[in-house]
Amino acid sequence: MTNIFVTANRMERTGRLIDTRFDMSNVESGRKMYEEGHIEGAIYWDLNTDLSDLSKQEGRHPLPEKEQLQALFEKHGLNYNDAIYIYDQGAAASATRAWWILHYAGFKHAYVVNGGFEALKEAGFPVTTEVPVFKESNLDIQWNDDILLKRQDIMHIIEGKRKATLIDARAPERYRGETEPFDKVAGHIPTAKNYDWEQLRNGSELVITSSLLKEVPKDEEVVVYCGSGVTATPVYTVLKEAGYQNIKIYMAGYSDWVHHHSVEKG
Incomplete structure (x- = not known):
């Protein structure tokens, strides 16, 4: 872990x-x-x-x-x-x-x-209430570019050109397309599975759950998304904590996807 x-x-x-x-x-x-x-x-x-x-x-x-x-x-x-x-x-x-x-x-x-x-x-x-001040640093940043996917990468997964499991971290009713409080179209990205990030909440802590580990395969690439790249991060982080190595995120998320491509419901 x-x-x-x-x-x-x-x-x-x-x-x-x-x-x-x-x-x-x-x-x-x-x-x-x-x-x-x-x-x-x-x-x-x-x-x-x-x-x-x-x-x-x-x-x-x-x-x-x-x-x-x-x-x-x-x-x-x-x-x-x-x-x-x-x-x-x-x-x-x-x-x-x-x-x-x-x-x-x-x-x-x-x-x-x-x-x-x-x-x-x-x-x-x-x-x-005191706001600290620190001496500025000078960083030579080594970016992990491979963990951030774009819309075209997701399309490759849907088309079968890239083997990966898509995980939609939003509430089930949004995933199914029954309601959508933020975006213009309700539903989910085609082929995605649903795992509501709130299932990871235990009081004031985030925890690894057996249901998440059962839902998400460990032997292939996993790509997590949500509405706008915020609530996908608890799922990503918990999977990383659980020892998953090949995890990526579609940070732009569903709110980006619906402006360009069709969705599924149900």
Whole structure:
């Protein structure tokens, strides 16, 4: 197994901290929570403004360009040898989105804090309103380009030119096309299986489930997507934690696909 998730009482106290608390229904609330009190030493990364580039057209939460991400890392003084601990409100998807981005950028010592902010407080990590400032870093980034797939890659899977299992991480009713609160067309990408990411939630933690391991083959390429590249990341991260090696993500997701190709229902 790969160690991605850590509990608060097993963290290095000298590690870097990233607060990613966010609420899709109130996009200002995460930064407000940070300003009202965060773990001492934590910087804040906003899902919409730091971990996405909403000016782009690739789905609802487009991945920023490499240059933008590198500038984000360097501004906050991150280095490859840092132990980096990412937390959200617990069992959400913003910490795993940040972890995936760091993984994409080649950081090998990044972790998701299971239990989130409250678990860190309970473990005795001090809370402050002081915003830390770090000396900027200068990174030579080794990008893991092969873990990020584009729309054409997904089409190759559907056409049988590339052997892989597609996993749709959205709610079952959205997958079946019974309802669609965000995108113009309801349904799912052809050939995809469904595994609702919320099944991984156990209180304030994300956990490996036997149902996920049963659903997803370990001996072939697995490609995870969701609506806009946020809630696919808990599934990706849990599979990685479980030892799956050949996992990719279609970050642009269903919200990108429906503007270009047909879908299936049922």
